[in-house]
Amino acid sequence: MNAPTIPPRPAFLDAKAHDMLIGGKHVPALSGEQFETRNPATGELLAKIAKAGAADVGIAVQAARAAFEGPWRRMKPAQRQHIILRLADLVEQNYEELAMLDTLDLGAPYSRTILGKTRAVSLLRYYAGQATLIAGDTLPNSAPGDILSHTLKEPIGVVAAINPWNGPIGMSVWKAGPVLASGCTLVMKPAEQTPLSALRFGELCLEAGVPEGVINIVTGHGDAGAALAAHPDVDKIAFTGSTGVGEKILHAAAATMKRVTVELGGKSPNIIFADADLDKAVPAAAMAVFANSGQICSAGTRLFVQSSIHDEFMERLAAFTRTIRVGDPLAPETQIGPVVSATQMERILGFVDGASAEGAMPIAGGRRMAGAGYDAGFFVEPTIFTHVRDEMTIAREEIFGPVLSAFSFETIEEVITRANATSFGLGSGVWTQNLATAHHMARAIRAGSVWVNCYQMLDPAVPFGGYGMSGFGRESGPHHIEEYLETKAVWINLD
Known part of the structure; x- marks a missing residue:
């Protein structure tokens, strides 16, 4: 695969300060307050961003309500479809800029x-x-x-979308799509760590013909959310x-019985059977957890390897991990x-230090990276721990970083029990060439997604979501839009 050509610095960053997008207009916070967003690779100040308070949120919700009560909700489906298709074209035409904003903002x-x-x-x-x-029917x-x-x-x-920082433009699109298709309106709050691409996406929505007030972007910290x-x-x-914030969201929503979907944390098992194709499973197991610096909710952070191949697999995995190129996000x-x-x-x-203190053994990584090109940023080595026990902190809690816990197992029933011994249930992986094993595991694992001989596969037509403390509701797939619709029963006496 050829390395991508790195585009120039986005013109969007020529403005050193960015306001919110409310009712189709760029507006500062009522307080005049701003916060900074910086490049985590270098510490460079990228921009100052309007910091919303509760009053700003209220104005945005009011704008969304006014737009909802206007012509938008009664627009013909084909008209909304045309606008969304126009938005898709604009996102396609401007994606290099959006990807670069995420690279600078997220690292x-x-x-x-660009692969997004x-x-x-x-x-x-x-x-x-x-x-x-x-x-209807x-x-x-x-x-x-x-x-x-x-x-x-x-x-x-009126829909409120509260987004994480780990996939900014992808999350903006994922949240806006069903809103636009259903005729709802949106107030979107991107994470304060990564607000830039959401603001630019809001501008593209207006350019596509989305009416003013249908998409509103409110920037701020947790109090705004x-x-x-x-x-x-x-x-x-x-x-x-995160699951912790998700619990607070549910409590807040309960007072007015809002409809809620939450996609939360994970501690996903990735299971390697003895008959797996190791040439494929080794690099896949590494990138299942280390991609995006481990900052993926469904990352395969618990690796279970069948005992007969455990030592060989871990040796190959550690060797592969040491070849992963960590560094400047702008280097191809x-x-x-x-x-x-x-x-x-x-x-x-802190999790890494705690794991060592509990007796886990690092066989790769385990430190902050230092030296030229690293000191100004927040670089952590891809880290693998063996000798991990199921009750250890790193085996139970979501770390959201490039840290893998590895375990050995003997039988299929044993690994099912251990894989399911978690409060989470977002993703899972199974590596085997035995069709019966694959189907048995797919039924037995309690998770919203089971990837067999692959990992992190996503498609608009396939639902994604979690079991247990990983949340409820599904995004993508043919039924996702039902989350944005009310069903009304109509009875007519024809006598």
């Missing part, structure tokens, strides 16, 4: 962020198709007399982030960049 290598282009555009085109498929009933009964599907209203989750005029919340050859912030780096290193 993910450009070679990774196909998925982002495909998501929008998929939801454009769904806009014309929304329909005519239902036979057993009521006496000549009674007609049918259902209507109606947009739920809390105000959005609790706002009485928000009808639905779509949240992706870089595979892994920094983690997003000093806070995140310190948290990861």
Whole structure:
């Protein structure tokens, strides 16, 4: 695969300060406050961003409500479809800029962020198709007399999307697609660590013909997200982030019975059977956890290797891990960049130190990277621990960094029990050439996704979500849009 050509610095960053996008207008925070967003690879100040408070959130919700009560919700499905397709074209045309904004803001290598282009555009085109498929049903009933009964599907209203920092533009598209297809309106709050591409995406929405107020981008810290989750005029919340914050979102939403979907954390098992193709499984197991510097909710952070191949597999995995190129996100050859912030780096290193103290053995990595090209950023070595026990902290808690816990197992029933011994249930991997084993494991593992002889596969047509503390509701797939619709029953007496 050829390395991508690195594009120039986005013109979007020529402005050293960026306001929110509310009601189709760029507006500062009422307080005048701003916060900084910096490049985690270098510490460079990228821009100052408007810092919303509760009053700003209220104005954004008001704008979304006004847009919802206007012509937008009654627009013909084909008209909404046309707008979404136009937006998909604009995202496709401008994706190099969007990917570069994410690289600078998040620290993910450009070679990774640019790969999101196909998925982002495909998501929008998929939801454009769904806009014309929304329909109720005519239902036979057993009521006496000549009674007609049918259902209507109606947009739920104002949606609040609260996004994580680990995949900024991808999350913006994923949250906006069903909103636009269903005729809802949106107030989106990107994570304060990575606000840039969401603001640019909002501009592209306006350029595509999305009416003013339908898409609003509110930037700020956690208090802005809390105000959005609790706002009485928000009808639905779509949240992706940590389980701890997700619990707070649910409590806030309960007071007004908002519809909620939450996609939360994970501690996903990746299981290697003795008959697996090791030439494929070794690099896949490494990148299942180390891609995006381990900052993926469904990362395969618990590696179970059948005992007969354990030593060989771990030796090969450690050797592969040492070849992973960590460094400047703008260098074409870089595979892994920094983690997003000093806070995140310190948290990861705290888990690493704790693992060693509990008796786990690092066979690769385990330190902050230092020296030229590293000192100004937040770089953590890809790290593998063996001699990990199931009850250890690193085996139970989501680290959200490039840290892998490895275990040995004997039998299929043993590994099923251990793989399911977690409060999470987002993703999972199974590596085997035995079809019966593959199907048995797919049924037995309690997780929203089971990837067999692959990992992190996503497609607009396939649902994604979790079991247990990984959340509820599904994004993508043919039924995702139902989360944005109300079903109304209509009864007509024809006598």
